[in-house]
Amino acid sequence: MIVIDGSFGEGGGQILRTALSLSMVTGKAFRIDKIRAGREKSGLLRQHLAAVLAAKEVGQADVEGATLSSTSLSFKPKSIQAGEYHFVVGTAGSGTLVLQTVLPALMIAHAPSRLVIEGGTHNMAAPPFDFVQMCFLPLIERMGPKVRVSLERYGFYPAGGGRFTVEIEPMSKLASISIEERGESAAPVVHALVSNLNPKIALRELETAGKLLGCEDGQLRTLQTKNSTGPGNAVMVEVASSNVTEIFTAFGKLGVSAEKVARDAAEQAQQYLASNAAVGEHLADQLLLPMALCGGGSFTTTHISQHAETNMDVIARFLPVKFSVTGSDGCKRITVN
Numbered sequence: 001m002i003v004i005d006g007s008f009g010e011g012g013g014q015i016l017r018t019a020l021s022l023s024m025v026t027g028k029a030f031r032i033d034k035i036r037a038g039r040e041k042s043g044l045l046r047q048h049l050a051a052v053l054a055a056k057e058v059g060q061a062d063v064e065g066a067t068l069s070s071t072s073l074s075f076k077p078k079s080i081q082a083g084e085y086h087f088v089v090g091t092a093g094s095g096t097l098v099l100q101t102v103l104p105a106l107m108i109a110h111a112p113s114r115l116v117i118e119g120g121t122h123n124m125a126a127p128p129f130d131f132v133q134m135c136f137l138p139l140i141e142r143m144g145p146k147v148r149v150s151l152e153r154y155g156f157y158p159a160g161g162g163r164f165t166v167e168i169e170p171m172s173k174l175a176s177i178s179i180e181e182r183g184e185s186a187a188p189v190v191h192a193l194v195s196n197l198n199p200k201i202a203l204r205e206l207e208t209a210g211k212l213l214g215c216e217d218g219q220l221r222t223l224q225t226k227n228s229t230g231p232g233n234a235v236m237v238e239v240a241s242s243n244v245t246e247i248f249t250a251f252g253k254l255g256v257s258a259e260k261v262a263r264d265a266a267e268q269a270q271q272y273l274a275s276n277a278a279v280g281e282h283l284a285d286q287l288l289l290p291m292a293l294c295g296g297g298s299f300t301t302t303h304i305s306q307h308a309e310t311n312m313d314v315i316a317r318f319l320p321v322k323f324s325v326t327g328s329d330g331c332k333r334i335t336v337n
Contacts (some may be wrong), residue, residue: 002030002317009310011038013048018289018311020051020075022318024059024105029076032318036071039040043054043069044300047093051101054087058102071295082109084172089119092160093169094126095244097151099166100136100265100286106168107145113168121155122193122234124251127282129164130191130236131247135283138245139179142170143294157251159230179278179287180333183242183257188213188269191238192224192262194229201258203237208262213237213269213328235262237269246272277302277331284334285311291336292321298335299326 002023008014019030030066036042044052044067052066052073059077066073087098091266095117106113121129127136128150137147147167154163190209192202199222208221213219233252238245250264272280279287284301285308290298292315293334304325312323 002028004030004032004314004317005034006032006071007034007037007090009313010306012036012307013097014307014311015049015054015314016048017097018075018247018314020055020101020129021104021289022315023075024055024061024077024114025108026079027077027079028318028319029074030075031072033072034276041148042134043071043288044073045093046091046252047089050087050089050093050119051098054085054098057081057085058105071087080109082106082111082113084114086116087118089160091155092120092155093254094123095119095121095162095164096127096129096132096153099132100127100220103140103168104289107140107147107168107170108172108174108293112170115166116163117166119155119163120157120160120163121151121158122232122251123155126284128234128236128247128249134238135245135247136286137175138273138285140290142177143174143290145169145174145305154225154228154232156195156228156230156232159228161229174290174294176291176294178297179244179299181300182244182278183237185241187219188215188273189219189221189238189240190215190266191223192234193225193232193234193236195225195228195233197233199224201233201252204258207263209237209260209266212266213272214265233261237265239269244278245301246283248272249281272302275302275330276300281305281308284308288312288323288334288336289315292319294336295321298333300331300333302330302332304332304334
């Protein structure tokens with residue numbers, strides 16, 4: 001059994017999620033202690049428990065310690081079971097992170113799967129639904145599997161209540177990919193999303209982000225919806241290139257002006273555009289595991305975070321792969337061997 005110290009590196013929930021994903025794929029059991037010891041509230045929160053229970057179903061696993069606030073967990077998988085699943089986070093905790101936990105197993109399963117996931121779809125510290133749909137999954141599909149997602153209801157923090165569906169057509173052998181250049185890029189597009197809020201918030205955000213990024217009117221788009229349990233706001237800057245699409249997001253919250261939210265998203269995009277890297281910091285982190293499953297691949301990125309470094313360490317516990325990092329500040333090249 002693989003033993004993992006959940007406090008090492010960045011000490012967050014990604015250590016657990018990566019271990020769950022690769023345990024299902026490899027059939028290797030693991031035990032993790034000091035779960036999320038690097039966070040203000042340690043142990044399993046609802047979104048982490050939802051990921052554990054989802055992995056338990058998909059991997060037909062024997063699990064000990066799967067309770068709220070638990071700081072230790074053992075997971076012994078049997079075999080990957082494709083099929084229809086309904087996973088409920090129960091809070092605004094990220095449903096997209098639950099998807100990314102079970103996706104590696106289901107995208108190499110023996111049959112297609114369909115998932116319904118309820119929880120947060122647009123919240124801080126997790127990939128928003130748009131990012132998963134437009135940035136992450138197109139690269140997964142280049143590896144072979146087909147993954148289609150459909151948003152049925154938005155879920156913002158703190159109300160949650162979002163819902164989306166996922167259809168997965170697996171591929172038993174994954175193809176390695178290389179993303180070292182963006183290719184030809186279109187002009188950035190700014191999306192201001194407001195749900196059950198004054199639409200003037202979106203107009204202020206678009207004006208601020210548009211000025212910073214030098215956007216024309218056609219690059220500024222408002223998305224107004226009431227299709228959510230509670231109010232919510234996000235600014236997303238989309239940078240579409242021939243080889244990759246990136247989205248940089250900032251979320252509105254009480255006490256933070258619309259202009260500040262817009263500046264945050266725009267400045268993230270500016271840093272990316274000023275570099276020669278193909279993918280941003282967050283997409284880089286999420287590509288490590290699927291590329292390791294392919295047994296190879298490479299990409300360039302703006303920055304290697306502690307989150308990514310920790311993820312590499314966990315992956316190497318389960319798979320016979322090595323990551324090499326070369327390059328200079330602002331453009332790092334990661335190769336998976």
